[in-house]
Amino acid sequence: EPAAVQEALRRFALRAWRRTPQDAELDRYLALITSEKAAGESFQAAFRTAMTGILASKNFYYLQEGSPHEKRTHLNDWELASRLAYFLWSSTPDEALLEAAAKGQLRDKEQLRAQFRRMIADPKAERFTETFPRQWLQLHNVGKFPPDPKLYPQYDLWLEKSMVGETVSFFQEMFTHDLPMREFLLSDWSMVNPRLAKFYNLRPLEKSGFQKVALQPQDQRG
Helix, strand or coil, X not given: CHHHXXXXXXXXXXXXXXXXXXXXXXXXXXXXXXXXXXXXXXXHHHHHHHHHHHHCCHHHHCCCCCECCECCCCCCHHHHHHHHHHHHCCCCCCHHHHHHHHCCCCXXXXXXXXXXXXXXXXXXXXXXXXXXXXXXXXXXXXXXXXXXXXXCCCCCHHHHHHHXXXXXXXXXXXXXXXXXXXXXXXXXXXXXXXXXXXXXXXXXXXXXXXXXXECCHHHCCC
């Protein structure tokens, strides 16, 4: 039924575009379904073509903020939902976030805090603790200028990756346990794996992977 097709396409566009699509925007994709069926395609194939068109739209590829014909100084709820989702999850808003945006709840500070707390408790928040320190500290630059292997034969690719992993793991520990900012400068601990423990002349670690270890005051690892 045409009404059911339009509603299904609307739900898909809502998830893809992270906002409620306008009827005029959907009309072109409904027309595409009609033309594909007229050309002999099955309904399923025609609908997939319309879905492809929605995913090829700038509304999917770009995070649009502001209104060209409206002067405003604040983000609307849909824009807030996208900012939250891509910042914390590196992904599109989920149904709960889209529903809150549709109801206009995100402009309320308490509702916004509630969504934030819910999102950082979600396993997808691990994407934030992985990507944020890499961008913030430009960790992609580590290894661009490796030391002379003749002078520093102990330096290898595994050590290099371990150093990056130490930094990311340190940030994750700070974030997960809500530690004070001064820990970045005055920490008496770090996150190391067996390779780093050997390189830093720490006690050998029995387990693999990164783990929190205590340091001596003279280490000055903060």
